Amino acid sequence: MRDLILEKIKEYYLELLPFNKILGIDIDLLDYKTGEAITTFDMKNDLVGNSTIGILHGGVTASVIDLTGGLSALISCAKFHEKESLEVIAKKLTSSATIDMRVDYLRPGKGKSFVCKSRIIRAGSRIVVSKIDLFNEKEIRIATGTATYLIG
Amino acid sequence: MRDLILEKIKEYYLELLPFNKILGIDIDLLDYKTGEAITTFDMKNDLVGNSTIGILHGGVTASVIDLTGGLSALISCAKFHEKESLEVIAKKLTSSATIDMRVDYLRPGKGKSFVCKSRIIRAGSRIVVSKIDLFNEKEIRIATGTATYLIG
Amino acid sequence: MRDLILEKIKEYYLELLPFNKILGIDIDLLDYKTGEAITTFDMKNDLVGNSTIGILHGGVTASVIDLTGGLSALISCAKFHEKESLEVIAKKLTSSATIDMRVDYLRPGKGKSFVCKSRIIRAGSRIVVSKIDLFNEKEIRIATGTATYLIG
Amino acid sequence: MRDLILEKIKEYYLELLPFNKILGIDIDLLDYKTGEAITTFDMKNDLVGNSTIGILHGGVTASVIDLTGGLSALISCAKFHEKESLEVIAKKLTSSATIDMRVDYLRPGKGKSFVCKSRIIRAGSRIVVSKIDLFNEKEIRIATGTATYLIG
Numbered sequence: 001m002r003d004l005i006l007e008k009i010k011e012y013y014l015e016l017l018p019f020n021k022i023l024g025i026d027i028d029l030l031d032y033k034t035g036e037a038i039t040t041f042d043m044k045n046d047l048v049g050n051s052t053i054g055i056l057h058g059g060v061t062a063s064v065i066d067l068t069g070g071l072s073a074l075i076s077c078a079k080f081h082e083k084e085s086l087e088v089i090a091k092k093l094t095s096s097a098t099i100d101m102r103v104d105y106l107r108p109g110k111g112k113s114f115v116c117k118s119r120i121i122r123a124g125s126r127i128v129v130s131k132i133d134l135f136n137e138k139e140i141r142i143a144t145g146t147a148t149y150l151i152g
Numbered sequence: 153m154r155d156l157i158l159e160k161i162k163e164y165y166l167e168l169l170p171f172n173k174i175l176g177i178d179i180d181l182l183d184y185k186t187g188e189a190i191t192t193f194d195m196k197n198d199l200v201g202n203s204t205i206g207i208l209h210g211g212v213t214a215s216v217i218d219l220t221g222g223l224s225a226l227i228s229c230a231k232f233h234e235k236e237s238l239e240v241i242a243k244k245l246t247s248s249a250t251i252d253m254r255v256d257y258l259r260p261g262k263g264k265s266f267v268c269k270s271r272i273i274r275a276g277s278r279i280v281v282s283k284i285d286l287f288n289e290k291e292i293r294i295a296t297g298t299a300t301y302l303i304g
Numbered sequence: 305m306r307d308l309i310l311e312k313i314k315e316y317y318l319e320l321l322p323f324n325k326i327l328g329i330d331i332d333l334l335d336y337k338t339g340e341a342i343t344t345f346d347m348k349n350d351l352v353g354n355s356t357i358g359i360l361h362g363g364v365t366a367s368v369i370d371l372t373g374g375l376s377a378l379i380s381c382a383k384f385h386e387k388e389s390l391e392v393i394a395k396k397l398t399s400s401a402t403i404d405m406r407v408d409y410l411r412p413g414k415g416k417s418f419v420c421k422s423r424i425i426r427a428g429s430r431i432v433v434s435k436i437d438l439f440n441e442k443e444i445r446i447a448t449g450t451a452t453y454l455i456g
Numbered sequence: 457m458r459d460l461i462l463e464k465i466k467e468y469y470l471e472l473l474p475f476n477k478i479l480g481i482d483i484d485l486l487d488y489k490t491g492e493a494i495t496t497f498d499m500k501n502d503l504v505g506n507s508t509i510g511i512l513h514g515g516v517t518a519s520v521i522d523l524t525g526g527l528s529a530l531i532s533c534a535k536f537h538e539k540e541s542l543e544v545i546a547k548k549l550t551s552s553a554t555i556d557m558r559v560d561y562l563r564p565g566k567g568k569s570f571v572c573k574s575r576i577i578r579a580g581s582r583i584v585v586s587k588i589d590l591f592n593e594k595e596i597r598i599a600t601g602t603a604t605y606l607i608g
Contacts, residue, residue, distance in 0.1 A: 017201055017209065018197050018198050018199070019199055019201050020201075020209075022198050048170045049169055049171050051169060057169065057170075058218045058222075058253075059175070059215020060171060060211075062214035062215060063210070063215060066210045067211060094204050097257065098257050099256070099431055099433075099452055100254060100257065101214065102252060102254045104251070104252045104578070105250050121560070121562060122560070126454065127403055127454060144602070146404075146600070148403055148452060252556065252602075256450055258425060273408070273445075274411075278582055278606065281410065298406060300555055321513065322502050322504045322507075322513075323513035323516060324513075350474050350475060350478050353475050354550065355472040355473060355474075362522045362523070362526075362557075363516075363520070363523060367519060368515070370518060401564070402514045404560045404561065406558045407559075408555070409553065
């Protein structure tokens with residue numbers, strides 16, 4: 001059941017959300033036990049926000065931080081309802097949403113590929129708070145963020 | 153000169169930043185005196201973040217808040233250096249960057265078209281803080297944000 | 305009943321919270337209809353955070369922004385439960401809490417007396433978001449903030 | 457010289473800032489090399505923000521997060537100017553200030569004594585960003601925050 005839920009979350013994110021396709025997001029890890037999530041994406045011209053130096057658009061950074069932190073929130077939501085039917089869980093998941101987010105842009109978004117890691121720092125029945133970091137392929141941290149989610 | 157600078161900012165944003173094209177951003181207002189900026193964009197499938205209810209991806213919302221607040225920061229930067237040459241100003245503009253941002257998602261991002269308005273709440277020689285609001289075509293506020301920029 | 309609830313909130317804040325007494329907070333307005341709240345306090349030596357120039361400690365500014373926004377959240381909470389008994393409402397109020405807060409320090413905290421104004425920008429059954437501004441007696445805005453509250 | 461500067465920062469914080477005395481802050485660590493700072497304080501009635509359950513006022517939490525992160529910023533500032541005279545450095549330090557801060561209240565502020573730890577996540581010549589955590593004596597994390605400072 002747990003694997004099925006994680007598979008559903010993955011499918012939903014990767015197949016059904018058009019903007020995630022634009023970003024070219026892939027999911028490397030969804031840890032049911034801890035709520036950790038890891039996403040990856042490659043640099044491409046569409047994601048550039050400063051043509052002079054070819055770095056990530058700040059909006060791309062914010063988007064990936066929001067969506068990776070959201071994966072942790074969805075895992076947390078699924079765990080809170082794990083005794084319910086898959087149908088009920090699916091409904092809870094799709095009614096979850098970001099409440100607010102802070103993004104800190106620490107360094108210019110240079111890189112060929114990027115890894116975004118999220119972990120849960122508050123796991124309530126209604127509120128989940130994720131801490132998220134974005135790194136490039138040289139393991140340099142480009143940005144960090146904190147996001148608060150309301151779960152269904 | 154002022155009109156020329158605003159024209160350069162507009163051209164830079166609309167022609168040279170690939171991700172802004174993906175979002176489909178247009179610029180409706182850049183007010184040199186007050187620093188106010190207004191951008192607009194239309195809903196399209198690529199921007200959807202919840203396929204069930206067809207609303208904006210939270211990353212799109214964050215992106216537009218960041219880039220619209222950034223326009224206010226660029227105007228403020230240009231004003232601080234208005235006695236310099238256009239070349240110097242251009243360099244200052246391209247070296248400006250977002251330091252951090254908070255986004256509050258107030259309502260689901262439903263709509264056919266969207267208007268994002270930014271105004272300056274702190275205009276320093278190094279730091280500019282913008283307050284930004286995103287509305288749909290029914291003038292319902294979908295999100296609000298505050299962003300801090302380091303200007304060149 | 306409404307007046308009674310507002311009176312209870314006021315009494316709770318002013319009589320029962322020791323740190324509010326340290327700050328010297330008074331409540332000028334609690335608007336049941338809109339959720340607006342206004343608090344005031346005077347400068348005194350205990351609140352100073354920079355002895356060279358005698359300005360407010362950043363922690364005082366953050367404290368007043370949090371507590372004034374919290375008053376709006378409490379009004380919102382009371383409204384959601386207004387058909388319940390006073391006992392139930394009182395319990396809901398005391399179990400409400402700040403989830404997160406952003407404070408922007410716009411200008412040095414100079415002044416003889418200060419006014420803090422909060423209004424609600426999101427009023428959900430579980431989540432309230434307040435926008436808060438702090439002014440000195442010359443109506444200069446010293447700081448602004450946004451805070452998210454979980455209501456009971 | 458380095459020890460002298462750290463001593464000056466400590467003296468300034470503990471002796472000259474009245475509100476820090478109200479909070480009862482002590483400084484356990486100021487690491488010149490890494491910028492890490494650790495402060496401690498004990499629970500006392502003056503700091504209570506919820507009389508029913510005797511927990512820290514959210515404003516106290518925010519205050520301690522701001523001031524501890526500020527210590528990291530001051531160390532960073534001192535390092536950037538370490539070749540200048542003590543007089544120049546002192547002036548730079550007192551003209552440093554918080555730009556903005558986010559606080560996440562993760563758990564109720566229960567405890568007998570508290571430890572607040574800050575580390576630097578961005579160390580620029582003008583901008584320092586600190587990540588700060590507040591723990592009680594049982595090493596339970598009560599709150600976390602991120603703050604951006606402008607250094608002189």
